[in-house]
Amino acid sequence: MNQFKGSIAILGSGNIGISLAKGLVKANYAQPRQISLTRRNISNLSSLADQGFVVSADNAAVVAGADIIVLAVLPQQLNHLLDQIRPSVDPAKHVFISVASGVSCADISNKLGEQVQVVRAMPNTAIAIGQSMTCVATDSASKENVEEVIRMFETVGSVVKINEDLMTSATALCACGIAFFLRAIRAASQGGVEIGFHADEALKMAVQTAKGAADLLLQMQSHPEQEIDKVTSPKGCTIAGLNEMEHNGFSSSLIKGIKLSAIKAGALYTKE
Numbered sequence: 001m002n003q004f005k006g007s008i009a010i011l012g013s014g015n016i017g018i019s020l021a022k023g024l025v026k027a028n029y030a031q032p033r034q035i036s037l038t039r040r041n042i043s044n045l046s047s048l049a050d051q052g053f054v055v056s057a058d059n060a061a062v063v064a065g066a067d068i069i070v071l072a073v074l075p076q077q078l079n080h081l082l083d084q085i086r087p088s089v090d091p092a093k094h095v096f097i098s099v100a101s102g103v104s105c106a107d108i109s110n111k112l113g114e115q116v117q118v119v120r121a122m123p124n125t126a127i128a129i130g131q132s133m134t135c136v137a138t139d140s141a142s143k144e145n146v147e148e149v150i151r152m153f154e155t156v157g158s159v160v161k162i163n164e165d166l167m168t169s170a171t172a173l174c175a176c177g178i179a180f181f182l183r184a185i186r187a188a189s190q191g192g193v194e195i196g197f198h199a200d201e202a203l204k205m206a207v208q209t210a211k212g213a214a215d216l217l218l219q220m221q222s223h224p225e226q227e228i229d230k231v232t233s234p235k236g237c238t239i240a241g242l243n244e245m246e247h248n249g250f251s252s253s254l255i256k257g258i259k260l261s262a263i264k265a266g267a268l269y270t271k272e
């Protein structure tokens, strides 16, 4: 794998920004010294500074020295950040990647200048271990820049390029989605405790079972229902449990939660 030769700025190094930085280093896409991390209070980044990342509270200075700039603040913090960095932006040099939910490429280029190259990316926190599902979209970035962004995210998981109007849906399904599956695993482990296992054993069993389910679909390229049919013996205990869950709204609650998250994701940013 070719390492990235330039420098990367991650503006707003909270949960997803730090996960991305760690993932890129773990994947050997970049060395820590090539990645600058900003945060308002940099004492929270001291352990990353110890690992060789460059840390700073000066967004404008960091942008001036970077090639790829990742915008990783909350949607409601973005306008202030864009105002801070506007004087340092060079459209001929910089490629912007925004992971902010509900903020369009046009929202960003309207603030930074029409020539600015913006790619939206929606990763999830599994990016820290190279297992993200990242959706990527743009309205006007060049083919070369989009290819470099896709190459970057492919080092830390799977990438799907989508139309920009589906980005809030991608946020709900993939970025929020990791929390939904984690909650399902926790619930399964709690069920395990009720039927006799210690909490640590129950969690280990639930986690490996969930991993097996995901890997079955990935490796067999099959549909969940095909795999479920292999588990449900006639008059057996699986179909009994599964139908009880459905009577209590299992699929329906996931679908409704994803729909609500998508609505919310689209409403987190106010333009002014």
Ligand SMILES: NC(=O)C1=CN([C@@H]2O[C@H](COP(=O)(O)OP(=O)(O)OC[C@H]3O[C@@H](n4cnc5c(N)ncnc54)[C@H](O)[C@@H]3O)[C@@H](O)[C@H]2O)C=CC1
Residues within 6 Å of the ligand: 011, 012, 013, 014, 015, 016, 017, 038, 039, 040, 041, 059, 072, 073, 074, 075, 077, 080, 081, 099, 100, 101, 122, 123, 124, 125, 175
């Ligand atoms: N957490 C997640 O799993 C995902 C989050 N996102 C998006 O990523 C963005 C960040 O989300 P989180 O990491 O969860 O939030 P967070 O609150 O953990 O991180 C945001 C960070 O930005 C810092 N910050 C705020 N204003 C700043 C400024 N002017 N300069 C420098 N740093 C500043 C904050 O101190 C904080 O550390 C949001 O827009 C969210 O929609 C996207 C995909 C997944």
Ligand SMILES: O=C(O)[C@@H]1CCC=N1
Residues within 6 Å of the ligand: 101, 171, 175, 176
């Ligand atoms: O909860 C949130 O708003 C962010 C966006 C997707 C994941 N976390």
